[in-house]
Amino acid sequence: MRTIAEINDKISQQRAVVWTVEELKARVAEMGVTQAAKTVDVITTGTFEPMESSGAILNLGHTDPPIKIRQCWLDGVPAYAGFGAVDLYLGATQVGEAADGEEMREKGGGYVIEDLIAGKPVHLRALGQVTDCYPRSSFETTITRDTINQFYLFNPRNLYQNFIVGVNGGDRPLFTYLGPLQPRLGNAVYSNPGAISPLLNDPDLQLVGIGTRIFLGGGIGYVAWEGTQHFPLQRRLPNRTPIGPAATLALIGDAKQMDARWVRGCYFKSYGPSLMLGVGVPLPVLHEEVVARCTVQDQDLVAPVVDFSIPRRVRPTFGLVSYSQLKLGRIAIDGKSVRVAPLASLFLSRQVAIELKQWIEAGTFTLTEFVAPIPADQTFRPQDAWGSQIPID
Structure with a gap:
C-alpha cells in the first residue's frame, strides 16, 4: 500500500x-x-x-595537564573508566558511595543521569593512571551537560x-x-x-x-x-x-x-x-x-x-x-x-x-x-556455575 x-x-x-x-x-x-x-x-x-539495563556515555574533554582516568565518581556514584582516557560509562543501577566508602543505596546512576539531562551541576572526582602522556593523577570539578562533549544514552536492554x-x-x-x-x-x-x-x-x-x-x-x-x-x-x-x-x-x-x-x-x-x-x-x-x-x-x-x-x-x-x-x-x-x-x-x-x-x-x-x-532465531543461554564442557581436576 x-x-x-x-x-x-x-x-x-x-x-x-x-x-x-x-x-x-x-x-x-x-x-x-x-x-x-x-x-x-x-x-x-x-x-x-x-x-x-540503561546507562550513559560521557566524554569530559581533556584537562591540562592531561589525565588518564581509571576511577571516577559522579555525585558519589562510580562510573566505569576502563576505556578512553576521559570517556566514562555511567550505569543506571550503579549504587552511590559515601566519602567513607559505604554504599548509599538510595543514590544511583539513574538519578545522576536525570540531573545531567535536567541541566543540573554534578560533582566529578577522578583518579588517574600516571603515564608520560597523562601525567595528572587526580582531578575534581563540577560538570553539566553543556560543559562536556558527548553525552548520550546507550542502553543494552x-x-x-x-x-x-x-x-x-x-x-x-x-x-x-x-x-x-x-x-x-x-x-x-x-x-x-x-x-x-x-x-x-x-x-x-x-x-x-x-x-x-x-x-x-x-x-x-x-x-x-x-x-x-x-x-x-x-x-x-x-x-x-x-x-x-x-x-x-x-x-x-x-x-x-x-x-x-x-x-x-x-x-x-x-x-x-x-x-x-x-x-x-x-x-x-x-x-x-x-x-x-x-x-x-x-x-x-x-x-x-x-x-x-x-x-x-x-x-x-x-x-x-x-x-x-x-x-x-x-x-x-x-x-x-x-x-x-x-x-x-x-x-x-x-x-x-x-x-x-x-x-x-x-x-x-x-x-x-x-x-x-533484529534476529528472529536467537536462543536464550543460561549461565551455570560448572559447565559440563569444562574439565574439573
Whole structure:
C-alpha cells in the first residue's frame, strides 16, 4: 500500500494521518481493518517503565595537564573508566558511595543521569593512571551537560516485548526488581503496559530493526542492535504475541536533547536504583497486516505469574494471566484474590505515544528504513556455575 519514502513525503508536507495505537484500536472497531489501513499512515506506540539495563556515555574533554582516568565518581556514584582516557560509562543501577566508602543505596546512576539531562551541576572526582602522556593523577570539578562533549544514552536492554508478573508465595517480604512483594501472595506486580506497548503491536518485529528512529527520553533515538537477553523464540499465542519475556532492543540517543520528564531516576526499596524511561516507536502502515496486528487487545495478551520465593533461575509459576485481568487491579491465584499494581505508568505511556504523534504531525519527526532486521532465531543461554564442557581436576 505505501512505502516509508511515501509516508515521509506526506510527513514533510504535514499531510500524514497519524493515530496513537489506542486511537487505532478504537477506529478499527468503527470502520474495520481494511478501511483503517487505507486511512492511517503511522501508528504511534509508547511506554514509560523501569529499564534498568540503561546507562550513559560521557566524554569530559581533556584537562591540562592531561589525565588518564581509571576511577571516577559522579555525585558519589562510580562510573566505569576502563576505556578512553576521559570517556566514562555511567550505569543506571550503579549504587552511590559515601566519602567513607559505604554504599548509599538510595543514590544511583539513574538519578545522576536525570540531573545531567535536567541541566543540573554534578560533582566529578577522578583518579588517574600516571603515564608520560597523562601525567595528572587526580582531578575534581563540577560538570553539566553543556560543559562536556558527548553525552548520550546507550542502553543494552530496553523495551522488553513482554515480561512477568511477580508474586511471593513465601513467609517473608521480598525486595525485588519489581519492588516489594508481600508474603503469602499479599500482592502482585507487573511491568509491561500491555496493548499499548510498542513491541506487542509488532510481534514479529517486521517494522522495527537496526536504524529505526524512535522517541527516546523526550529526544530522538535509534535502535542500535538486538538487546541483551533477546529471546524471540519464546512460546507465542496464535496472534504471535509471546507468553513471557521475549524480544528486547538496544537503544541509543543524544541525552543533551532529552527531557528529564521522560528520564527519571528511581529507587526500589532494599533492592537498588534504576531508571524510568519513556520510549515511543512509530509503526508505518505499509500494508493492511500492520493494522491487523495493532488491533490486539489486553484480553489477547498474557504474562506468567512467577513466584519469587523460590531462589532459582527457573521459578515455578501460577500459570498465565491476561493484561485485561491485571488492569482490573486484582487477579485470582489458587482461589485467592490478589491485589495487583503496575510498575509502568499507563498514563505516561499514553503521553509518549501522543507526543510522538504530535512530532510526526508537525513534520519534525520522519521515519527511517532499518538497515538490518533484529534476529528472529536467537536462543536464550543460561549461565551455570560448572559447565559440563569444562574439565574439573
